Amino acid sequence: MxxxxxxxxxxxxxxxxxxxxxxxxxxxxxxxxxxxxxxxxxxxxxxxxxxxxxxxxxxxxxxxxxxxxxxxxxxxxxxxxxxxxxxxxxxxxxxxxxxxxxxxxxxxxxxxxxxxxxxxxxxxxxxxxxxxxxxxxxxxxxxxxxxxxxxxxxxxxxxxxxxxxxxxxxFWKERPTLPNKKLICLSKEETGASVDEKLTRVREELKKRQCKALVLLALDDVMWTLNIRGGDIQYNPLAYSVLLVTDKDAHLFIDSVKLDSSSRSHLSDVSIHEYTETKQFLTNYSKSLEGTNATVFIPGTTNYAIGELFESRMYQGVSPIQGMKAKKNNVELEGIRRASIRDAVALSKYLVWLEEKVIGGADLTEDAAGKKIDEIRTHEEKFVDLSFDTISAVGPHAALPHYHPSNGSELVKTTTNEVFLVDSGAQYRDGTTDVTRTVWYGNKVPAEFRRDNTLVLMAHIDMATTVFPVGINGIRLDAISRMGMWKYGLDYNHGLGHGVGHFLNVHEAPGISHRRYSDHNLLYEGTVITIEPGLYMEGKWGIRIENVYELVPATVPSGAPFLTFKPLTWLPIQREIIDVTMLEERHKQWLNDYHSKTLSILKGNIDERTGDHTKELEWLKKACAPI
Amino acid sequence: MxxxxxxxxxxxxxxxxxxxxxxxxxxxxxxxxxxxxxxxxxxxxxxxxxxxxxxxxxxxxxxxxxxxxxxxxxxxxxxxxxxxxxxxxxxxxxxxxxxxxxxxxxxxxxxxxxxxxxxxxxxxxxxxxxxxxxxxxxxxxxxxxxxxxxxxxxxxxxxxxxxxxxxxxxFWKERPTLPNKKLICLSKEETGASVDEKLTRVREELKKRQCKALVLLALDDVMWTLNIRGGDIQYNPLAYSVLLVTDKDAHLFIDSVKLDSSSRSHLSDVSIHEYTETKQFLTNYSKSLEGTNATVFIPGTTNYAIGELFESRMYQGVSPIQGMKAKKNNVELEGIRRASIRDAVALSKYLVWLEEKVIGGADLTEDAAGKKIDEIRTHEEKFVDLSFDTISAVGPHAALPHYHPSNGSELVKTTTNEVFLVDSGAQYRDGTTDVTRTVWYGNKVPAEFRRDNTLVLMAHIDMATTVFPVGINGIRLDAISRMGMWKYGLDYNHGLGHGVGHFLNVHEAPGISHRRYSDHNLLYEGTVITIEPGLYMEGKWGIRIENVYELVPATVPSGAPFLTFKPLTWLPIQREIIDVTMLEERHKQWLNDYHSKTLSILKGNIDERTGDHTKELEWLKKACAPI
Known part of the structure; x- marks a missing residue:
């Protein structure tokens, strides 16, 4: 997304x-x-x-x-x-x-x-x-x-x-109340690093910067550090909280109603305080440092009320957690790989269903088409929530990259006369997913759409096959996905991709876009990131092809440290709407290789499941055939 | 360079x-x-x-x-x-x-x-x-x-x-004195815009920003605005000066010894003051604004002494002249085109001479090889100076992108056993040039060098054929020149290219590099810019292929405003050291087209000259043959 x-x-x-x-x-x-x-x-x-x-x-x-x-x-x-x-x-x-x-x-x-x-x-x-x-x-x-x-x-x-x-x-009398969902605690087996290990790494970062303490307000930073997740904000597994990590101890500020005995035991190394006590405690902490030359790391996004407390001893910068949580460890990656495969199985079922409905001329609204994939996902193992509000768009609606059905527009029907774009994802306990497919069933596909769709596919492949030096800024890569369509005078008005959390926010740093990222948000091995170029033709159609990738070392003749993209999302990309004559050999190779691996991975996963999957398997075989 | x-x-x-x-x-x-x-x-x-x-x-x-x-x-x-x-x-x-x-x-x-x-x-x-x-x-x-x-x-x-x-x-007793070369004044026929027209445009920019005045200290900004050039700094046609442009008048601060009657008459619309009076005048000017809410545009690079005078009424930003002088008008472009062709004729003569010497086994040092091109250029029409210190490097010296001969290293001989790289340019009264060629004569060229040289050529062509939207930041394009060599795990540690002045500094904004440029230094039609990718193998060789280009509108199917590169430098790129098997069809097409135009342009220019040019013409024909 x-x-x-x-x-x-x-x-x-x-x-x-x-x-x-x-x-x-x-x-x-x-x-x-x-x-x-x-x-x-x-x-x-x-x-x-x-x-x-x-x-x-x-x-x-x-x-x-x-x-x-x-x-x-x-x-x-x-x-x-x-x-x-x-x-x-x-x-x-x-x-x-x-x-x-x-x-x-x-x-x-x-x-x-x-x-x-x-x-x-x-x-x-x-x-x-x-x-x-x-x-x-x-x-x-x-x-x-x-x-x-x-x-x-x-x-x-x-x-x-x-x-x-x-x-x-x-004067907001009927103000909604704060949610009070219980905390989810993740074990070291699920995260690859214990709270203690993470706090040690945070303290190393503090030491490097000669800081005595760090104040964390960004909720995903707090969640990642303490291996906890919450349910206070829809789609984001976050709990309202603040974390103070000092050279000696750690203090978590959170509404105690969200804790139970198991989360208290999970957080035994951390002093727990009520969320409402945050400011008083930090005021006292700041006072306790008076007369010392201790500095406190206050990330750039910290609010004024908290920042002000440390005005005279403030070390400002990008939260050190951003860089740590961007580089996923093997346990996190394994989880994300498994979650992505389960998610793709759900999507495969969905695409089989969708194709049948649309070609069969069923009375299927855009809204219902979106709700169906949401429903299918809930049956997958370790499903917790969607990772964002599913984008389900027919024809010209798909030309609005941020489209959401409203005022009856959601009643528009999916037909063989128009494109259908579905951008969706889920929070699983072992990983977060995000995938977009654009489909047009039947034989009424205009040549111009086919050209545009092929340009988007080529943009996707051009980026997915890029090899680049470790540690560069995402802004440097973004145009590689645009070179092809620029020759046609076409472009898309959003970034190429964004980092994805491990059962955490679907958007996190670093990304690849026309925006320059901070030097603390560069591209390293283990980063999980989307590739999602698009084309949006007002009044006609919108196209986006999105997969999630992990950044892995590339094998290069020089042996120098370079990276490339390895797919986490394995899901067929509709073959019938590609203008094969536009593809260069390397595009064909990538697509055939991607489809052949997709078939083998999804087939393996489906074979392990109970029930009759003949229909899905047949569809997969056809959808993954070489071009 | x-x-x-x-x-x-x-x-x-x-x-x-x-x-x-x-x-x-x-x-x-x-x-x-x-x-x-x-x-x-x-x-x-x-x-x-x-x-x-x-x-x-x-x-x-x-x-x-x-x-x-x-x-x-x-x-x-x-x-x-x-x-x-x-x-x-x-x-x-x-x-x-x-x-x-x-x-x-x-x-x-x-x-x-x-x-x-x-x-x-x-x-x-x-x-x-x-x-x-x-x-x-x-x-x-x-x-x-x-x-x-x-x-x-x-x-x-x-x-x-x-x-x-x-x-x-x-205590610097023997401090060198300030040079006192006379000002050069350029007519409207040479610059395409009179001083009066330029001052009017500056005032429009001030008005947009609600500023009453602008203080210019950047010397090339002052030169461009007043259509003057100086000789105070080697290779840069600049005179020490400061310019104050207000809503009503303009004041130039310059050592009066640099003026004569013709420059005084050229500058008749501008009040002239001694350079040493700058600070006193600006202090008085700032005082005269007391009690008003007038703001004064103080570009970000202004020194503290001047900035401080306007502290309470300062509008800070990138000098508006940077954007204006980057977009060359037709007169400037015509001048640069002509100067570039004359420069390429000089370089052709040089390359004929060089090939003969090296293949003939002459006793030619790196230093002498560099001095020869400097000497040949001085005979070209409208030659004023070199545009920088010629880089002339043999073998491993070429692997140092910033190499300059010193301590006897310049006595190293040019031979058929090693690469020779020459990066040079000149200031002509109608334009500034900058070009790099890498050559290796004879049949001892290693396959690995041939591969590296081909990667650099492909990098050059990949950028030269890029089509991109008007007004983007150069950082977004830079990687397009690296994609190919990245797949080999190779890279070069400098920017892809820099803006070039019109008979002005050889380096000006905007450029194309891994640095993000200010939003006031974006890529527009009329920008003159180098493409100069390279590869540098320590202890072995260095390769760089550099041309200057103008940014011109691209013809795209959508009709949207896109740009592409049009060569200003027309000079053969050595064909014998290319691994043709590595080139894609589009690379071959570009090179053959470039060489065919180079032949036609240089031949036309040489034909017009007196004397016997049989040797150059024969060399050109061979050097420009299709691959």
Whole structure:
């Protein structure tokens, strides 16, 4: 699933939420009035509200979705500014139409990243009276962000003031509660490294940087370090928590309702505190360091409230956990390999079913077609959850890379007249999956679609066969997947691929895209990463072919340390919609080799299962035949 | 010429300088003692000295080469710190051996960019007593650099203090004088845009950013804007100067000895002031803005002394001139095309001569082989200077991409037993050139060399045939030139290419490399840029094939705005050392097409010349035959 498609996992429940919010929460202007009422007592003239949580999570729990409650806008990227007179919401091109549709006339939508876009700072400078005080929630703005914004605003005569306790929460009466799912604890047999070993490695990293301690707020960093998983955010096996690792001990802050005796015993090397005590404890810890020259590692995404505590002794950088968790060990890789095969078996069953339905002219909606794969996956061993909201798109819908069915569009039928794209994945206890296939059944496939589909396949293969030096930045590889389609004047507007966690977030660093990654997020052996080029023809079709790969050492004549991609996803790529005349020999070789291995791997796995699988096996044999 | 090979143009005169410095300037310890004597009166405990000038020039005039005078080290990259007890010089891997050899035991060499490298700030923190005051020259440290270093040092208990007047200059008795060559003025017929038109465009850029004025210190920016060229720095047609462009007028600060009546009349729209009056004038200008909210555009490379004047009204960013001068207009392009053809004619003559000498077994040293092309070029029309110090390297010398003959190595002979690499270029009044050819004559070429040479040729062609969207960052293309050799586990340790000025610096933005360029230095139509992949086998050989290209619109089926490369350099690439079996059809096609056009273009130009050119024409025909 494309990384830029950061968005909230709300489509299953969105209709319900829209209805219930409407009834319960008062009108948009009433909410703004409630918010503005707080301005006087806090001595502020305006209030900033980015749409995120205290951990800078990619996906939010409904509990933290203040921007949606306040403005009605449900997109994932939003930055809100409410002044005494105006209410503004900044978002990017993916959401312009949606934001305008969802927000009332009390709101003004502001654009990001266009030529004439105006930043919040510039807007304030031109529209707010000098000397005004702008309030913000120090829990949900990062230290870096608040510092730099405050610097820019103060240079033009404004002041930023942190206000503890979010102002929206003060009148959000029907605020959803925080989930309280029990923690899942993973053994060393499942993770390849014990908590103790991981803490030792963290302390080595701290020592290298002459730091006394590390404060972790990124939830997947906390989960990885302690071999735990949670259920607080849909699709992401995360529990709200904070971890302090010092040179001597470790402290986990988490709602105790999520613990039981087995998780307490799993975490016996860690002192456990209530989540609500985080700030007080860290304040005391910071005070205990007074008079020493100890520095504390505060990752760049740490919120202002926590960062501020360590202002005088702060070591800033990318969390050292990012690099560690990106390089999967053999146990993690084995788990991901097994999970990927089970996932592909589920998808094979699905594709057999789908082909039959579509060719048979069944009354199958886009929505139902998506739900079917979700259902099939739940039967696979070690299934925990989906890894994101399945993208299931017919025809022109597939041309929107971030498409989600809404307002009845999901009732569009899958037919032999149009393409069908399905991008889906799951969280298994031994690994996370993410795969996209684009299919068009029957004999009505236009030549132009066939060309586009072949260009995407070639882009995929060009990247999958790339050999590259260990430790380079993903931005350097991205164009290799585009060279071919660029010659046709075509391109796709998202990154080539993203890192995938081990039973953890489906998006993690490093990736391969036009974005330059931090020097702490480079490509190393053991990284698990997607390859997912696409082409999107407005009003016609969208195409994406996505597999997950692991980075493995490449055998090169020089013997130097180089890497290449080894598939984790083994699933047929539809052969009937390829223009074979466009392929170079090396493309054919890769595809035939990939299909021959896919057949052997999936057949082996299916053969071990009980029941009659004749249909799947026949389909597989045909789908994997050489071209 | 490779961009990372930033180095000083001293090889012609270095032996003289070494001798004379030794006699005149006192011993290394005497110099350090003289420097430290200044510490007391300035109330500092240490002194910082980066090796650059007030304009952050890539090449320095001897006048500004303080680090060499003080330390003996003549490399281009150096950052010096002298404390009361120690003298340290930071440099990078290109110069470790050289720095150790050139510096006395009074100095300690510090490494940059290695895993265990220590930054000057960290070194100070661990080795200097807290509370110490570190002096620096505000003319040669950028505002950004000084601010960020000062921030880091003050957070750990140190203070940085700007000291006006470089401390080294106070005891540098035999300091070389500033050159005083007359300005060259270029007409609108030569540049395609008058000074007035360029100033209007600059003011439009200022208006877009709501700036009242722009201060330009980068010398090539000043030259380009005013259609002037100078002769203060070898190989770079630059004159020391500063330009202030306001919404109403323009002020040039330059030594009046460089002007004559014709340049004064060329610059009639600009107020002219002495170079030494820059600071006083800008101080007054800044004062005149007090009480207004005017902002002044101060490019990121502006020195601290000037930056500081505009601290309260500073708009920082990449100089807007960089983007303007990168997009060459038709007049500039026509000039560059003509200059490149004349340059290639000179090189053809040279290659005929060289082949004859080497195959004939003449007593030809590497040094003499380099001097010959320099000499041939001086006879070409509109020749002004070389564009950099010619790299002429035999055998293993060619494996050092930044090789320059020294200490007798230049006496090595060119033979049929070894490769010969020549990287050279010139400044013509209508354009700047830069070209590298690698040749190996006779029948002793090893198969492994042939393979490496073919990989470099394929890398060159892979890039030259790339089609890509308008306005992308060069870092995204770089790997396309490496894909092929990566499969062999091979790579080269420099960028793919750099922008080239129009009768201006041979290195300018944007480039194509593993470095990410600023969003103000993207690839647009009209950009003139090198393609110069290489392979360097230590102790054996080095290979580089370099042409200059212009970026032109590509014809693509979609009709979308895409670009591709069109050669400006037309010069045969040695056919005899290619392993034709390794080439794909598209490589052969490109090479045959390139050679056929080269033959036609050079033949046409040679035919027009007087004299007997039978030999060159015969050679060309053979060298350009299809493979």
């Amino acid at each position: 494309i990384y830029q498609s950061i968005r909230l996992s709300i489509s299953l429940s969105s209709k319900f939420l829209r209805r219930s919010f409407g009834a319960m929460m008062g009108s948009p202007i009433e909410k703004l009035t409630s918010l503005r009422k707080e301005f006087d007592s806090e001595k502020i003239d305006a209030y900033l509200l980015p749409s995120t949580d205290a951990h800078q999570s990619e996906y939010l729990a409904e509990f933290d979705f203040r921007v949606k409650f306040l403005s009605g806008f449900s997109g994932s990227n939003a930055f809100v500014l409410v002044t005494k007179e105006k209410a503004l919401l900044w978002t990017d091109g993916r959401y312009f139409i949606q934001a305008k549709a969802q927000m009332s006339a009390d709101w003004t939508m502001m654009t990001q990243a266009l030529k004439d876009s105006i930043s919040p700072e510039d807007w304030i400078n031109s529209n707010v009276e000098k000397g005004a005080v702008i309030g913000f929630d120090p829990d949900i703005m990062t230290y870096d962000e608040a510092k730099s914004m405050s610097g820019r605003l103060s240079s033009v005569g404004f002041k930023m003031r942190p206000i503890h306790g979010n102002l929206v929460d003060r | 490779i961009y990372q090979s930033i180095r000083l143009s001293i090889s012609l005169s270095s032996k003289f300088l070494r001798r004379s410095f030794g006699a005149m300037m006192g011993s290394p310890i005497e110099k350090l003692t003289s420097l430290r004597k200044e510490f007391d009166s300035e109330k500092i405990d240490a002194y910082l000295l980066p090796s650059t000038d007030a304009h952050q020039s890539e090449y320095l005039a001897e006048f500004d080469f303080r680090v060499k005078f003080l330390s003996g080290f003549s490399g281009s990259n150096a950052f010096v710190l002298v404390t009361k007890e120690k003298a340290l010089l930071w440099t990078d891997g290109r110069y470790f051996i050289q720095a150790k050899a050139q510096m006395s035991a009074d100095w300690t060499m510090m490494t940059q960019a290695l895993k265990d490298s220590i930054s000057p700030e960290d070194w100070i923190n661990s080795n200097v007593e807290k509370g110490a005051v570190i002096g620096f020259d505000p003319d040669i440290m950028t505002y950004d650099e000084a601010k960020s270093m000062s921030g880091r040092l003050s957070s750990v208990g140190f203070k940085m203090r700007p000291i006006h007047g470089n401390l080294v200059d106070r």
